[in-house]
Amino acid sequence: MGTYILRRLLLAIPVLWGIATVVFFLVFATPGDPADMLMGQHGDDEVKAAIHAKYHLDKPILVQYGYFMGRLAQFDLGRSYAQKRKVTDILLEHAGATVLLAVASVAIAVVLGMGLGCLAAYRQGSWIDGAVMAVSVLGISTPVFWLGLMAILLFCSILRLLPFPDPEYVTPKYLLLPALTLSALLVGYIARMTRSSLLEVIRQDYVRTARAKGLSRPTVFFKHGLRNALIPVVTIIGLNLASLMGGAIATETVFAWPGIGRAMFQAVLERDVPLIEGGVIMLALVFVIANIIVDVSYAFLDPRIRLK
């Protein structure tokens, strides 16, 4: 197991290098001079030249790439053009809020999605099944931005059950609404996957055997069936982490949640190149690690799978 994880981590290095390279050239190709964004509308050739020199923007692209890779090799993501602070500090400052939001969203999505999926499978063909599938499709297809605004309107303005979003407080009652909103997409996917996976599993011979032994339907369904239906569900969670992060940008904007999504959004608008690059690399690292965790979790869920 340890060797497997180490090998996967080593394999992640070229992946991250590739991502860093693509991001570097993509940002370079984007129209807009970072110096112009820093100067505002008071253009001044001398200041522009000073900014270009300071950040090596006056050098050929390959030289700039060399500086970038050189810094990266020393685990230095550079300094933000706009904020003048170390990118690592900025990202770490925002990471807590985003991790909290992501973990809470995944937790909600797993509980709700699997619960709904089980219910639909257990009552296959009934109105409950239809309703759950309809809710899943709604969750998948509703834009997070709109859903967030509607949730605020309903729970904060009309029902007054929860406080209005406040960037200062990263506490459970402020977390609940953004986490629920962000989890909507994943709830939909997990519910649908759990249902179809369960329906496939309960037709297996060992389930029939368990029933023949005299075990009750709920016991067979949830104890024997559910665990064996989990692998596709875990895969879905791993695959959708990227969508979750995409949704986090919109969710953090609507709910004034001070996470990495907000910071990245602002960095893109301001052409804050080091922060864009650093943010993408950090998110890529999260995906790589998440995927390793998903792969490792297969072995826990199904002992027949051995990691080599």
Place this chain on the structure above:
Amino acid sequence: MGKTALIIAVLAAAVVGGIFVFARSGPPRDETLVYRLKTDAPSLDPAHLRDTTASTVAQCIFDGLVEQDPLTLEVVPQLATHWEESDDKTVYTFHLRKGITFHNGREVTAEDFKYSMERVLDPATAANQRWVLEEIKGADTFKGKPGQHVEGIEVLDPYTLRITLERPFAPFLAMLSMEAASPVPREHVEKWGEDIAAHPMGCGPYRFVKWKKDAVILLERFDDYWGDKAGIKYIKFKVVFEESVALSKYLNGDFDILPEMPPNRKQDLLRDYPDEARLWPILGVYYIGFNHTKPPFKGNVKLRQAFNYAVNKKAICDVLLEGIPQPARGVLPPGFEDTFDETLEGYPYDPDKARALLEEAGYPNGDGLPAITLQFNQSEDHARVCTAIQNNLRDIGVNVRLKNLEWAAHLDSMQKHEPLLFRSGWLADVADEDNFLYVLLHTDIEANYGGYSNPEYDTLIERARHSIDPEERRELYRTANRSIVEDAAWLFVYWYRDVILIKPYVEGWTLPLQGDFRMPLHKLRFSRPPA
């Protein structure tokens, strides 16, 4: 299942741990003014301030030699008790107040001004606010080398500072009121280096306490402030990007002041909250720029006038923008009382005249015009205004395509003089006519995105900025403004007015001509504690 339970326990611990890390705390609400910011300030280093958000916060932390009255625009003493000017207006001798201290307790002296100004002018700082001080003698040749100083900044004694300019420069005193000319303690800059952007320190009425990025900036009253102490002990600037959420929070009592609000709600708010919603004119102009470097607008004043007459600015202001802005009749907005020209008619909506001018310009019914694209930056309001302009122009036979870009790409394209028509706007960062007529339309200026070039106009505006006779200067600006209108250098759309929401228990506010970001927040007080 033991391992699964372990994983769940670790995740739960992470969530609970995170919650405790960010547990609720802060100053008492009844001593705290809560002010909404739409976006976070990128930097609070006075050398690198570049937007109104940062200025809103920075003006509480930094004081300068002088300040500009937010209503009359008169330059009045701040850290200087008084000053003398040479007859040719090139030498200013400032006498500083004694006993002023930075927030770290050290006294502010003339050396601090010299250090801070040289820091802004040092190419190594790459300060975007360098333009504020670049008329000082020796600024151009100053390279920040060890032992090198700016010739025009002299410390005569600890409380006397002499600034010499290359030549008379009329807006100079007004520019000194900007944060870029404020003193910062050298030891603090040396301690933090570039990180001073997130650890600002000045000698203003509030001191910086903490900053949680993209969330909240907390300031506390500076009790050793040289002037009247701030009326409210704490100010919290909270970042809420989404307009509708911010408005809901204001109505819920979470904000005391809300400077920006959702489109299409302003008139409702003015009607429903007459004691809280305020409408006032600010020094700003919104325009569509013509590209003067390429046909068909290059050298074709008739065509530019035709476009101006074709657009119904009043309908744009009254219908699309809820009657908040005023149709523009020139560059200089009405806030400039001394130079505003009431008699200037501008280009009232007259499609018949527009068609006639179009024919005189050589394009009867728009025939022969090349494909014209009107480029604007992403915003609901800009899209609506540009669509209305497109429709108005279609009525006289001109087909215009719209192109929507995000701001950085739009700015880049304008600087390269690519679009034939482009949306732009300007809010004064220095309340002086020069900040419009020179900064936006002089041939040599980068923000002259249309590439307008008129040697006679340039001469007028250069004379005005270097004139030492205030009356002559005013007359020159009136003439320059009129010449820009006659030459139809822009398609003038509107002059800004703004709406702000202020809770009734907040007293002592003023509505500055430059906009809410110049509201002196230290003069506010609560008539009763916020609920």
